[in-house]
Structures are given as C-alpha cells and as structure tokens.
Amino acid sequence: MITKRMLGRLAIAMATAGLMSAAAAETTIAYITNGNTNEGWTLINGGAKKAGQKAGVKFIELAAEKGELSKQLAIVEDMITRKVNAIAIAPVDSAGIAPAINKALAAGIKVVAVDTGISGAKITSYVATDNIKAAMVQGDWTAEQVKDGDTVIYITGDLGQSTGQERKKGFLDGLNAKRKNVKVVEVSTTWDQTMAQNGVETAMRANPGVKVIACAWDGGALGAKAALMAAGKKAGDVKIAGFDGSPGGLDMMKQGWQSANAAQMLAKIGQVGVETAIAAAEGKKVDARIDTGSFLVLPSNVDQFAKDSGVAQFMKVK
Structure with missing residues (x-):
C-alpha cells in the first residue's frame, strides 16, 4: 500500500532528479576577450553578453589583463579544468594561444575564435569580419x-x-590594384593610439606632402587626428580612412576629420561568436568560417549606418 509519506518522498526524489537533470543540461560558455577596452571592443563584448543571456546557458566572461598572452593562456587552462562546454575567444596572439587551444580541443571543448583568428589549431569556427575584403575596399x-x-x-x-x-594585406592589395606608383609609409603599432600619433608625427615630418592616412582601426585614426592637429592641420587637409565603424571613428567623420571608414558590424561579431559557441556546444553543426559583414561608410551615409548598426547611441556628435 502506497502511503502519503511514500508519495511525498517520491515527489521530493523526482524534484531532486529534475533539478540535477537541469543542472547537467546547462551549457557553460566561456567568453575570453583580449583585454582591449576601446569603443569597438565595448560593442563586441556587449554583443557577446547579449548572446550569453540565452536560457539554459551559463555565461562566463573573462579578459586577459593588460592584454597579456600569459594571462590569457592561464584563463584557458582554468576553463579546461572547469570543463566548460565551449570557449569563444578573441586571442591576444594568434599563434601564441594555440597550445592552450589545442589542449582545450583535445579535452572535447568547442572553440570559436572571435574577431581574430588562431593559427596552429584546428578550431571549431572563426567568426569575424572578412578583414582582407573590407581592407581591400579601404585600399x-x-x-x-x-x-x-x-x-x-x-x-x-x-x-x-x-x-x-589581414588588414594590411587587404589595404595594400586594394591600393596597388588601382595605383601602383604610390609611396606607402608604414607606421607600426600594436593597436596603440599613442603609438599611432607618435608614428604619424614622425612620418609627416619626413613626408610633409602626405595625401591620405589609412588606419587599421579607428583608434589609429584618432591618433592620426591628434598628430594632424599638433602639426596645425585642419579637418580635411589630409584625408583619413578609418577601419571599424566605431563611435569615435564616426564622430570624426561627422566633424570632417575622417573621409571614409571600412566599418564592421561590431556588436554582431560578439553576438554571433557566442551564438556559434553555444550551437557547437549543443552538438549542432556550425560553419568553419562566418563573415559578419562590412560596409564602406562615407559622409553621405554615416547617419544611416550609425542608426542601423546601433553605434548611434554611443556617438557624441549627432
């Protein structure tokens, strides 16, 4: 005979089993960014967080402190120990991160590269702008x-x-396809705006007749603007071509300092990156390469792009 006490115990057991099953079914995604804090990465990371809010997903967001490879390697090792289901990562160093990524893959963890590729590891997917294609348009x-x-x-x-x-290659390919006899003065940086400013100041002293300053990212464009202002130049005296479609870059365009921008869909990169990691962790088939798109922004279409891409809300110049 089944008593009320027995039924009560059965109900508790079933509820406990249900909770354990739900916990086991939870998909854990680690999103590991590279430590960059500029406007572009604020949008990318925001898109990643949005995707991580999906029901049934435990979303862990971590960053490599000061953009150091050693810190990012340690984070990946920790995620392997914690047995996450998938890692979406914006690597600090494309080759340097490979040993840890290969270890994660060997442990059965799906790995999706976000914005920046990984060399030396057969990752699950790479989600980013087609940088060569976008930079060729810039060139x-x-x-x-x-x-x-x-x-x-x-x-x-x-x-x-x-x-x-890829952005350097695409730019030079696009430029040389139409104009081969142009002197290109390279200013090397590690995505550092101050390096860009100092490098442009030096380059302009040696090449006072420069016509265009093209940049691999909008932080570089802001550095170029600062260098031009220090040299007494006005908006439009030297044309600046940016890359990113960031709020700061588009503000520059509204002010007349930037003439063109190879714009990415920044929030979409982070969102699709994490969505792809979730899908892979759930056993779904994902494409090995996903292009999140790009768009040539000019003064004639900057307002529409800013609105459509969601960047307008972060811009200072309306």
Whole structure:
C-alpha cells in the first residue's frame, strides 16, 4: 500500500532528479576577450553578453589583463579544468594561444575564435569580419584619392595577430590594384593610439606632402587626428580612412576629420561568436568560417549606418 509519506518522498526524489537533470543540461560558455577596452571592443563584448543571456546557458566572461598572452593562456587552462562546454575567444596572439587551444580541443571543448583568428589549431569556427575584403575596399577608396607619386601613410595594427596581418594585406592589395606608383609609409603599432600619433608625427615630418592616412582601426585614426592637429592641420587637409565603424571613428567623420571608414558590424561579431559557441556546444553543426559583414561608410551615409548598426547611441556628435 502506497502511503502519503511514500508519495511525498517520491515527489521530493523526482524534484531532486529534475533539478540535477537541469543542472547537467546547462551549457557553460566561456567568453575570453583580449583585454582591449576601446569603443569597438565595448560593442563586441556587449554583443557577446547579449548572446550569453540565452536560457539554459551559463555565461562566463573573462579578459586577459593588460592584454597579456600569459594571462590569457592561464584563463584557458582554468576553463579546461572547469570543463566548460565551449570557449569563444578573441586571442591576444594568434599563434601564441594555440597550445592552450589545442589542449582545450583535445579535452572535447568547442572553440570559436572571435574577431581574430588562431593559427596552429584546428578550431571549431572563426567568426569575424572578412578583414582582407573590407581592407581591400579601404585600399580601393584610397587609390581614388591619390595620383602616381603621392604619399600615403598606413597605420598598422598588431602584426602578431591575424587581424593586423589581414588588414594590411587587404589595404595594400586594394591600393596597388588601382595605383601602383604610390609611396606607402608604414607606421607600426600594436593597436596603440599613442603609438599611432607618435608614428604619424614622425612620418609627416619626413613626408610633409602626405595625401591620405589609412588606419587599421579607428583608434589609429584618432591618433592620426591628434598628430594632424599638433602639426596645425585642419579637418580635411589630409584625408583619413578609418577601419571599424566605431563611435569615435564616426564622430570624426561627422566633424570632417575622417573621409571614409571600412566599418564592421561590431556588436554582431560578439553576438554571433557566442551564438556559434553555444550551437557547437549543443552538438549542432556550425560553419568553419562566418563573415559578419562590412560596409564602406562615407559622409553621405554615416547617419544611416550609425542608426542601423546601433553605434548611434554611443556617438557624441549627432
């Protein structure tokens, strides 16, 4: 005979089993960013957080302090120990992060590279702008602004990362396809705005007739603007081509300092990156390469792009 006490115990047991099952079914995603705190990364990280709010997902967000590879390696090792289901990561160093990523993959953890690729590891997916394609448009635009014999300054990103490498290659390919006889003066940086400013100041002293300054990211464009202002230049005296479509970059365009921007869909990069990690962790098939798109922003369409991309809410110049 089944008593009320027995039924009560059965109900408790079933409830406990249900809770244990729900806990076991929870998908844990680690989003490991690179420590950058500029406007572009604020948008990317915001998109990642939005995706991480999905029901049934435990979202862990971590950052490499001061953008140090050693810190990011330690974070990945910790996530392996904690047996997360998937890692979405914006690597500090494309090659340097590979040993830890290979260890994660061997442990059965799905790995999605966000914004920046990983070399030396067969990752689950790579979610980012097609940097070569977007930078080729930037280079093509630059070619239309100059003549044979003119000088162009190109501010690089970190060439230890695939993002910096691809943007430089795309820019030069786009420029040279239309205008081969142009002097390109390279200013090397590691995504550092102060390095960009100092490098442009030096380059302009040696090349006072520069026509265009093209930048691998909008922080570089802000550095270029500061260098031009220090040299007594006014908005439009030297054309600046940015890359990112960040709030600061588009503010520059509204002010007349930036003439073109190879804009990314910044929030979409983070959102799709984490969504892809969740899907892979749940056993769904995901594409090995996902292009989140890009758009050439000019003064004629800057307002519409800012509105459509969600960047407008962060802009200072309306």
